[in-house]
Amino acid sequence: MGGAADNASSGSSFLFDKSAKIFVAGHRGLVGSAIVRKLQQLGFTNLLLRSHAELDLTRQSDVESFFANEKPRFVILAAAKVGGIHANNTYPADFIAINLQIQTNVIDSAYRYGVEKLLFLGSSCIYPKFAPQPIPEDALLTGPLEPTNEWYAVAKIAGIKMCQAYRIQYNWNAISGMPTNLYGPNDNFHPENSHVLPALMRRFHEAKVNGAKEVVVWGSGSPLREFLHVDDLADAVVFLMEEYSDLGHLNVGSGKEVSIKELAELVKEVVGFEGDLVWDKSKPDGTPRKLMDSSKLAELGWNPKISLKDGLVDTYKWYVQNVQQ
Numbered sequence: 276m277g278g279a280a281d282n283a284s285s286g287s288s289f290l291f292d293k294s295a296k297i298f299v300a301g302h303r304g305l306v307g308s309a310i311v312r313k314l315q316q317l318g319f320t321n322l323l324l325r326s327h328a329e330l331d332l333t334r335q336s337d338v339e340s341f342f343a344n345e346k347p348r349f350v351i352l353a354a355a356k357v358g359g360i361h362a363n364n365t366y367p368a369d370f371i372a373i374n375l376q377i378q379t380n381v382i383d384s385a386y387r388y389g390v391e392k393l394l395f396l397g398s399s400c401i402y403p404k405f406a407p408q409p410i411p412e413d414a415l416l417t418g419p420l421e422p423t424n425e426w427y428a429v430a431k432i433a434g435i436k437m438c439q440a441y442r443i444q445y446n447w448n449a450i451s452g453m454p455t456n457l458y459g460p461n462d463n464f465h466p467e468n469s470h471v472l473p474a475l476m477r478r479f480h481e482a483k484v485n486g487a488k489e490v491v492v493w494g495s496g497s498p499l500r501e502f503l504h505v506d507d508l509a510d511a512v513v514f515l516m517e518e519y520s521d522l523g524h525l526n527v528g529s530g531k532e533v534s535i536k537e538l539a540e541l542v543k544e545v546v547g548f549e550g551d552l553v554w555d556k557s558k559p560d561g562t563p564r565k566l567m568d569s570s571k572l573a574e575l576g577w578n579p580k581i582s583l584k585d586g587l588v589d590t591y592k593w594y595v596q597n598v599q600q
């Protein structure tokens with residue numbers, strides 16, 4: 276099998292040829308849709324997009340036929356089984372199996388059918404539950420994982436390792452970025468299965484509209500989380516496609532953390548809900564803290580631009596216009 280050999284360290288410019296065929300896997304999701312917006316703003320004209328209904332990436336032979344027929348030049352892998360703490364904890368088989376299937380099929384076919392460069396997206400949950408803070412890239416595989424999302428984390432770690440293995444054995448240009456907790460337009464606002472930020476935005480909005488006196492927030496409020504607007508992530512993805520071609524995965528964070536209590540107060544203010552918060556301590560807190568050390572990416576020249584307050588205002592505006600009934 277041929278594959279795209281001998282381009283691992285350099286490759287050509289990603290930004291130079293705006294007619295290059297780029298497969299953005301998962302283009303209808305939070306991350307994939309932001310990457311599509313960014314690429315379109317930059318003038319790319321040949322984006323290769325398939326919905327889940329059109330191409331199920333868990334089906335190996337369908338994925339192989341797709342790559343054989345379409346032969347994209349670049350791949351950005353933003354398709355995955357994704358969810359918040361409750362979904363991860365409730366559907367462990369889905370989170371490990373679907374993610375292993377999608378990423379294995381896409382990475383292997385991309386290599387076999389001559390893709391020049393692929394970017395794989397992991398998550399900050401790959402790191403040990405009690406990793407040093409801020410978490411450097413080399414904390415990977417140094418301790419036990421957070422139990423609520425270990426199945427998803429194991430799949431994501433396998434994705435990083437698969438990119439590294441194909442680079443080592445085939446000299447193929449696959450890189451990995453590890454985003455922190457993301458939010459923005461096209462997020463999943465499901466009441467139970469979503470991440471905390473969209474879940475609270477919806478709950479506060481519905482409470483405001485219905486005149487409710489209280490809103491329930493899960494856990495103790497003490498866990499710390501780092502949030503990045505998805506438009507900043509999309510900007511970082513383009514930066515990595517242009518500037519980074521190396522073995523190690525890179526953290527992509529905002530460098531700023533807030534407690535869940537602070538986040539809840541901020542979302543409440545942005546939405547304009549005037550009632551009280553009630554903490555449901557029967558729900559899990561998850562990992563106590565996961566601030567990533569994104570200094571390697573900063574040293575390469577990339578930094579985020581959108582503050583959490585501005586990002587929340589932008590996201591709430593989008594929610595009101597696009598999601599709420």
Ligand SMILES: NC(=O)C1=CN([C@@H]2O[C@H](COP(=O)(O)OP(=O)(O)OC[C@H]3O[C@@H](n4cnc5c(N)ncnc54)[C@H](OP(=O)(O)O)[C@@H]3O)[C@@H](O)[C@H]2O)C=CC1
Binds near residue numbers: 306307326354454
């Ligand atoms: N959201 C976050 O906070 C974070 C996300 N990430 C990573 O970013 C990436 C994207 O996440 P995000 O955008 O939030 O997730 P979303 O759930 O918003 O989007 C995932 C996308 O993948 C598609 N997809 C899922 N299963 C399949 C399948 N079997 N075949 C084809 N397409 C499929 C979905 O299509 P459909 O909806 O039709 O099923 C959807 O378009 C993931 O790798 C995730 O791990 C990393 C850190 C944080």
Ligand SMILES: C[C@H]1O[C@H](OP(=O)(O)OP(=O)(O)OC[C@H]2O[C@@H](n3cnc4c(=O)[nH]c(N)nc43)[C@H](O)[C@@H]2O)[C@@H](O)[C@@H](O)C1=O
Binds near residue numbers: 357456469493
């Ligand atoms: C991105 C990352 O996301 C997941 O990890 P997580 O950071 O723990 O995700 P979360 O956003 O769901 O919760 C953050 C905190 O917030 C609290 N919390 C309060 N109230 C609600 C609430 O209403 N919904 C949710 N979901 N959480 C709530 C919740 O109890 C927890 O303390 C991984 O599974 C994995 O998918 C991953 O990589």
